Amino acid sequence: ASWAEVGQWAAELFQQPESLPTELGPVLARLRALPDDEARASEALRWVQDTIRYHSVLLGESSHRPHAAAEVLSNRYGDCKDKTLLLVGMLRALGIEADPVLASLRIRRNMSGMLPSPDVFDHAVVRVRLGGNAYFVDPTRTGQTGTLARMGQHLEDAEVFPARADSQGPVVVRSVLRSEVFRNTLVERFTLDAFEGDGQLDTEMILNGLDAETFRAALPQLDDVQKRQWALSGYDKRYPGLALVRGPEFTDDPIQNRMRITSGYRVPKLVREVNGAWVMNYQAANLRGSVLIPERITRQFPVLMPSYPNTLQYQVQMRWPESVGVVNDPSTRAIESPFFRARIESSFRGRDASLKLVFESLAPEVQATELPTLIEEVRKLDREVGGVLVVGRDEIKREGLFGLGRQSAMDKMRER
Numbered sequence: 001a002s003w004a005e006v007g008q009w010a011a012e013l014f015q016q017p018e019s020l021p022t023e024l025g026p027v028l029a030r031l032r033a034l035p036d037d038e039a040r041a042s043e044a045l046r047w048v049q050d051t052i053r054y055h056s057v058l059l060g061e062s063s064h065r066p067h068a069a070a071e072v073l074s075n076r077y078g079d080c081k082d083k084t085l086l087l088v089g090m091l092r093a094l095g096i097e098a099d100p101v102l103a104s105l106r107i108r109r110n111m112s113g114m115l116p117s118p119d120v121f122d123h124a125v126v127r128v129r130l131g132g133n134a135y136f137v138d139p140t141r142t143g144q145t146g147t148l149a150r151m152g153q154h155l156e157d158a159e160v161f162p163a164r165a166d167s168q169g170p171v172v173v174r175s176v177l178r179s180e181v182f183r184n185t186l187v188e189r190f191t192l193d194a195f196e197g198d199g200q201l202d203t204e205m206i207l208n209g210l211d212a213e214t215f216r217a218a219l220p221q222l223d224d225v226q227k228r229q230w231a232l233s234g235y236d237k238r239y240p241g242l243a244l245v246r247g248p249e250f251t252d253d254p255i256q257n258r259m260r261i262t263s264g265y266r267v268p269k270l271v272r273e274v275n276g277a278w279v280m281n282y283q284a285a286n287l288r289g290s291v292l293i294p295e296r297i298t299r300q301f302p303v304l305m306p307s308y309p310n311t312l313q314y315q316v317q318m319r320w321p322e323s324v325g326v327v328n329d330p331s332t333r334a335i336e337s338p339f340f341r342a343r344i345e346s347s348f349r350g351r352d353a354s355l356k357l358v359f360e361s362l363a364p365e366v367q368a369t370e371l372p373t374l375i376e377e378v379r380k381l382d383r384e385v386g387g388v389l390v391v392g393r394d395e396i397k398r399e400g401l402f403g404l405g406r407q408s409a410m411d412k413m414r415e416r
Helices: 003-013 022-032 037-051 069-075 080-093 209-221 224-232 368-385 409-415
Strands: 097-103 123-130 133-137 159-162 183-192 199-208 243-253 258-267 271-274 277-281 311-319 326-336 340-350 352-361 388-391
Touching: 003 159, 022 037, 022 069, 022 080, 037 080, 037 123, 037 133, 069 080, 080 097, 080 123, 123 159, 199 209, 209 243, 209 258, 224 243, 326 368, 340 368, 352 368
Parallel strands: 183 311
Antiparallel strands: 097 123, 097 159, 123 133, 183 199, 199 258, 243 258, 271 277, 277 388, 311 352, 326 340, 340 352
């Protein structure tokens, strides 16, 4: 009849004996020796993730009621309910406030507008309270490192339901360090010594949170050939003849839950001449697929925003040949829409040109009636980003007879 009754039903299912199995004694003793509660909670989570294999046996009451901690430890496997109950018991034994939480991988939002029912849920996680903050951790995941605040969160903004007798309704999952954990950065640095010569490209990608964890889990499965193929993916189509000359090199920071990947390339014919000007193409590859435009605009159902709730940062830097001299004041443009926020900063001084784009997704989905507005905002963003860096003929020093060449705009500015 009410969400309160669902809470009472769930609380009864997750009851457990006051004392944990003696087998956990040495584990708890080691955890108590850690410096603070956050370290103890993080290590307890990792122990359950890594020691208890995920395996689901949905027979009889096991479809809803978790197995006792002693049975899970004996089997060394369990499903989401089993691992949740075990982790909650361990955390409470360490004096850390923790509760089982019911979640749905099918229905993430607007749960509070539905009729109360246990059948809404198909997953279980743990809510940990530390220092006034709530952390929602999933003991069925693997490869999570660092502090609770830096761990990836696949239930961000989802409505979940604490399995407590005093629960009145769903609560919303929101990461404490949301802007840092959901951030992806790509920097591309181009260098060109001569217009007709080969260029050099150095890339740096920084992954955080879920992206770092996904990459960390996949990396041991890749051999050197597959790593090089991954580094070439996309670039070889954009720049025909491109060759990988360095890397990819992977720097893992498990404490900050961050992965840094660097590579170096040789790019033949990096620029092309168009009507006396030189043009270089670039592409914000980490923004590809961040906004989903369906083939048919006339529809009734919302469209998901794949990038939500990420902040995506892209930066391109281009060092032109020494003969280039440009004086352009730095500029900043902003695009504000109900769906995303973007900030574009560009500058061109001397031979160095740069553009930086910060894209922040603001909505998990776009209603069908708002699709025309979304398309117009995306077009506006495309126009602002451009995708090309250009050097005009008047911005190039041209050597004449006996080295007496025409001045560039930069030379004239220096004289003045």
